[in-house]
Amino acid sequence: MDPQPANLRDRLHAATAQALLDAAEKAMLKYGYDKVTMQQIASETGCAPGTFYLYFKSKQDLFEAIINRHMTTLFECTRAAMDGSDNPLEKIRLGILACFRFGQENKLFFQVALTALPMRNRALRVKLLEMGHTEHAEMSRYSIEQLRKAQELGLVRKDIPAETLDEFLDVVIFSFIEQLAMVDPVPDVQEKLRVVWGLITGGIVGGA
Amino acid sequence: MDPQPANLRDRLHAATAQALLDAAEKAMLKYGYDKVTMQQIASETGCAPGTFYLYFKSKQDLFEAIINRHMTTLFECTRAAMDGSDNPLEKIRLGILACFRFGQENKLFFQVALTALPMRNRALRVKLLEMGHTEHAEMSRYSIEQLRKAQELGLVRKDIPAETLDEFLDVVIFSFIEQLAMVDPVPDVQEKLRVVWGLITGGIVGGA
Amino acid sequence: MDPQPANLRDRLHAATAQALLDAAEKAMLKYGYDKVTMQQIASETGCAPGTFYLYFKSKQDLFEAIINRHMTTLFECTRAAMDGSDNPLEKIRLGILACFRFGQENKLFFQVALTALPMRNRALRVKLLEMGHTEHAEMSRYSIEQLRKAQELGLVRKDIPAETLDEFLDVVIFSFIEQLAMVDPVPDVQEKLRVVWGLITGGIVGGA
Amino acid sequence: MDPQPANLRDRLHAATAQALLDAAEKAMLKYGYDKVTMQQIASETGCAPGTFYLYFKSKQDLFEAIINRHMTTLFECTRAAMDGSDNPLEKIRLGILACFRFGQENKLFFQVALTALPMRNRALRVKLLEMGHTEHAEMSRYSIEQLRKAQELGLVRKDIPAETLDEFLDVVIFSFIEQLAMVDPVPDVQEKLRVVWGLITGGIVGGA
DNA sequence: GATGAATGAGCGTTCATTCAT
DNA sequence: GATGAATGAACGCTCATTCAT
Numbered sequence: 001m002d003p004q005p006a007n008l009r010d011r012l013h014a015a016t017a018q019a020l021l022d023a024a025e026k027a028m029l030k031y032g033y034d035k036v037t038m039q040q041i042a043s044e045t046g047c048a049p050g051t052f053y054l055y056f057k058s059k060q061d062l063f064e065a066i067i068n069r070h071m072t073t074l075f076e077c078t079r080a081a082m083d084g085s086d087n088p089l090e091k092i093r094l095g096i097l098a099c100f101r102f103g104q105e106n107k108l109f110f111q112v113a114l115t116a117l118p119m120r121n122r123a124l125r126v127k128l129l130e131m132g133h134t135e136h137a138e139m140s141r142y143s144i145e146q147l148r149k150a151q152e153l154g155l156v157r158k159d160i161p162a163e164t165l166d167e168f169l170d171v172v173i174f175s176f177i178e179q180l181a182m183v184d185p186v187p188d189v190q191e192k193l194r195v196v197w198g199l200i201t202g203g204i205v206g207g208a
Numbered sequence: 209m210d211p212q213p214a215n216l217r218d219r220l221h222a223a224t225a226q227a228l229l230d231a232a233e234k235a236m237l238k239y240g241y242d243k244v245t246m247q248q249i250a251s252e253t254g255c256a257p258g259t260f261y262l263y264f265k266s267k268q269d270l271f272e273a274i275i276n277r278h279m280t281t282l283f284e285c286t287r288a289a290m291d292g293s294d295n296p297l298e299k300i301r302l303g304i305l306a307c308f309r310f311g312q313e314n315k316l317f318f319q320v321a322l323t324a325l326p327m328r329n330r331a332l333r334v335k336l337l338e339m340g341h342t343e344h345a346e347m348s349r350y351s352i353e354q355l356r357k358a359q360e361l362g363l364v365r366k367d368i369p370a371e372t373l374d375e376f377l378d379v380v381i382f383s384f385i386e387q388l389a390m391v392d393p394v395p396d397v398q399e400k401l402r403v404v405w406g407l408i409t410g411g412i413v414g415g416a
Numbered sequence: 417m418d419p420q421p422a423n424l425r426d427r428l429h430a431a432t433a434q435a436l437l438d439a440a441e442k443a444m445l446k447y448g449y450d451k452v453t454m455q456q457i458a459s460e461t462g463c464a465p466g467t468f469y470l471y472f473k474s475k476q477d478l479f480e481a482i483i484n485r486h487m488t489t490l491f492e493c494t495r496a497a498m499d500g501s502d503n504p505l506e507k508i509r510l511g512i513l514a515c516f517r518f519g520q521e522n523k524l525f526f527q528v529a530l531t532a533l534p535m536r537n538r539a540l541r542v543k544l545l546e547m548g549h550t551e552h553a554e555m556s557r558y559s560i561e562q563l564r565k566a567q568e569l570g571l572v573r574k575d576i577p578a579e580t581l582d583e584f585l586d587v588v589i590f591s592f593i594e595q596l597a598m599v600d601p602v603p604d605v606q607e608k609l610r611v612v613w614g615l616i617t618g619g620i621v622g623g624a
Numbered sequence: 625m626d627p628q629p630a631n632l633r634d635r636l637h638a639a640t641a642q643a644l645l646d647a648a649e650k651a652m653l654k655y656g657y658d659k660v661t662m663q664q665i666a667s668e669t670g671c672a673p674g675t676f677y678l679y680f681k682s683k684q685d686l687f688e689a690i691i692n693r694h695m696t697t698l699f700e701c702t703r704a705a706m707d708g709s710d711n712p713l714e715k716i717r718l719g720i721l722a723c724f725r726f727g728q729e730n731k732l733f734f735q736v737a738l739t740a741l742p743m744r745n746r747a748l749r750v751k752l753l754e755m756g757h758t759e760h761a762e763m764s765r766y767s768i769e770q771l772r773k774a775q776e777l778g779l780v781r782k783d784i785p786a787e788t789l790d791e792f793l794d795v796v797i798f799s800f801i802e803q804l805a806m807v808d809p810v811p812d813v814q815e816k817l818r819v820v821w822g823l824i825t826g827g828i829v830g831g832a
Numbered sequence: 833g834a835t836g837a838a839t840g841a842g843c844g845t846t847c848a849t850t851c852a853t
Numbered sequence: 854g855a856t857g858a859a860t861g862a863a864c865g866c867t868c869a870t871t872c873a874t
């Protein structure tokens with residue numbers, strides 16, 4: 001993300017912040033955002049409560065830093081995956097696969113995020129924008145663009161606007177990520193995608 | 209639910225509890241679960257904070273009673289709506305329509321519930337079970353039964369188990385209820401259902 | 417001060433507030449404003465920390481209530497005393513005597529106030545005005561008026577403006593009150609006044 | 625005070641301490657004693673917070689060192705000024721003039737000192753003694769001696785003990801210094817002294 | 833049953849001070 | 854000697870809950 005930090009001091013600062021973030025994330029996961037106290041986080045992290053305030057200006061700020069970190073990564077992964085094909089519908093499929101993989105690899109994170117944020121779709125978008133995230137909006141724009149192209153190519157139905165289709169995708173994907181995050185043991189992601197993609201493309205009536 | 213309360217005392221107790229619930233709900237809606245204090249709820253209700261503790265054992269309990277009441281109503285409405293047809297697929301469609309209507313008519317409730325509860329699908333189910341709700345499970349059972357019948361009649365694809373289809377429905381429906389709750393002004397429910405039902409049945413590829 | 421409180425509840429509330437004020441004052445006296453903590457005040461008062469926040473909105477507010485109470489009383493006593501004569505110079509003398517008496521009878525209060533407030537004269541006036549006190553300003557106005565009358569009657573020197581004379585009085589009186597507050601055992605107030613009045617009227621050169 | 629520091633090391637130490645004191649003073653003046661934090665002082669000084677603890681054992685100690693420095697200077701100036709005449713009353717007048725000048729030239733310092741210390745007269749004396757200051761006591765002794773001489777020469781009234789007269793002077797002078805410190809723009813010191821000296825010598829009744 | 837004043841544990845946050853480097 | 858990241862005790866304040874009336 002920041003490949004050349006200005007100098008040694010800044011690099012150390014950033015590294016410590018990351019370490020604290022890792023530890024805080026774990027603690028928040030254990031108890032949930034509202035329930036966990038700064039003293040608990042500190043004591044589980046093995047440092048003093050004051051220490052966090054050298055790196056994050058409040059409990060809320062600490063939490064947002066955790067969210068930010070993952071969201072940025074998620075959007076980067078997804079975007080990279082979508083570049084794996086030129087076919088717009090296949091781009092969408094690859095993006096979803098990336099999201100599922102990410103969800104599976106970051107189960108704990110989602111477990112917290114899902115309980116701490118008003119994480120329903122609409123609310124989440126608003127929240128992310130408030131937190132200065134533009135990635136999600138960009139992501140949506142790109143996704144809608146692909147859907148439109150797919151419509152032009154006759155790969156996707158044209159009687160529903162691309163924006164509505166995107167919303168539908170958002171909803172379904174997000175819910176399945178949640179499922180991956182909450183279910184233990186981890187299900188087979190490829191298999192899961194096969195089913196979800198089947199439902200997304202064919203609905204519950206039309207089938208293979 | 210309890211058509212014959214044991215005696216006058218119990219009947220009075222239940223009536224008062226309902227009145228308190230009405231008032232508390234309004235107050236919680238106004239400020240949100242975490243933000244509102246018991247003194248605020250009491251003062252808006254026009255009674256003393258202590259009074260609530262004669263009817264509910266904690267703030268959390270009070271909140272859950274509010275959720276319960278609506279959930280029960282929601283399940284009753286949905287079930288009643290599904291009886292409007294003998295065709296299993298049409299039963300599902302009518303059920304969804306009922307859910308949408310309910311969501312639209314109880315926007316405020318959902319706005320609170322969605323921010324106060326870990327309301328994602330899986331989490332919600334767990335929560336509802338913890339809270340002693342069996343309705344949702346029963347609902348699912350009934351819904352799965354209809355889906356299976358629809359599969360047998362060739363109305364619904366057979367390559368995906370009815371349980372998975374139900375989960376898919378759950379996810380999509382819940383998300384659209386959220387959308388109805390969060391969006392202002394209230395969208396046209398019939399039109400919304402047409403789109404969602406189109407996506408549910410036909411997916412994003414096959415069209416009408 | 418408030419001879420007919422609206423009703424029983426308000427009367428009880430006011431009485432409790434006064435009792436808490438008494439206790440808090442004692443505790444603040446013991447440790448000083450900055451040093452004393454709300455828990456200390458509470459524990460010395462024999463109540464819980466939260467209780468104070470039912471009557472005063474912050475530590476600062478509690479402190480100001482203590483100051484206000486005494487300042488109001490002080491100004492009332494002084495004013496009443498000044499009515500004891502028609503001669504403007506004698507009015508001034510009687511006012512000073514009242515201040516001294518008050519200072520002597522409220523030693524503890526002054527000991528706190530003098531350490532907690534930026535109690536130097538100028539700063540004090542500003543502070544009192546910020547706190548919504550107009551009494552001191554009114555007092556000054558009345559005092560200056562008397563000095564002007566005394567000047568007209570040839571009782572007081574005319575080469576210095578009445579405002580400057582008043583400032584001089586303020587300074588000297590306040591310092592002597594401090595002396596009375598800080599010295600133990602309590603000196604003879606009448607004797608003290610005799611000396612101070614001698615200095616005020618005659619300076620260090622002219623004598624009786 | 626310490627004209628021959630034992631050795632180079634001590635001399636360096638003392639020099640550094642002075643430099644830190646200069647910087648800390650500026651920072652304290654900027655924010656006030658209670659408000660300013662050690663990190664602020666350090667960052668404005670351009671050194672690390674820890675550094676101060678090599679020279680001063682606490683924040684309080686640092687503050688007292690600042691006070692001490694000024695007090696010592698004040699007493700030296702005053703004493704020097706008093707040597708400007710052989711007439712004991714004129715000595716007093718010259719001393720007061722020196723105090724006023726000093727107050728005027730060190731407005732910022734007094735502004736801090738007056739809000740940070742329990743600066744009323746008595747309290748200040750006690751404080752200064754606690755801090756190891758003997759200068760003020762010496763000053764008083766010298767001042768009282770002059771007053772006594774003036775009494776013997778018939779220059780000053782004899783019905784009031786020299787100690788009481790000195791206290792009176794202290795009070796009046798201190799208050800006028802405060803006035804000089806708090807008022808902006810700086811008043812004419814000579815004119816101020818004329819008025820104060822008039823009041824000190826002649827009181828409010830006898831005049832020029 | 834209803835009250836509401838009182839409770840007090842526990843919160844997020846600050847900042848003078850320390851000590852390993 | 855100088856550093857500054859880390860400390861952690863202590864702060865003012867909140868609010869779900871209780872219980873004497």
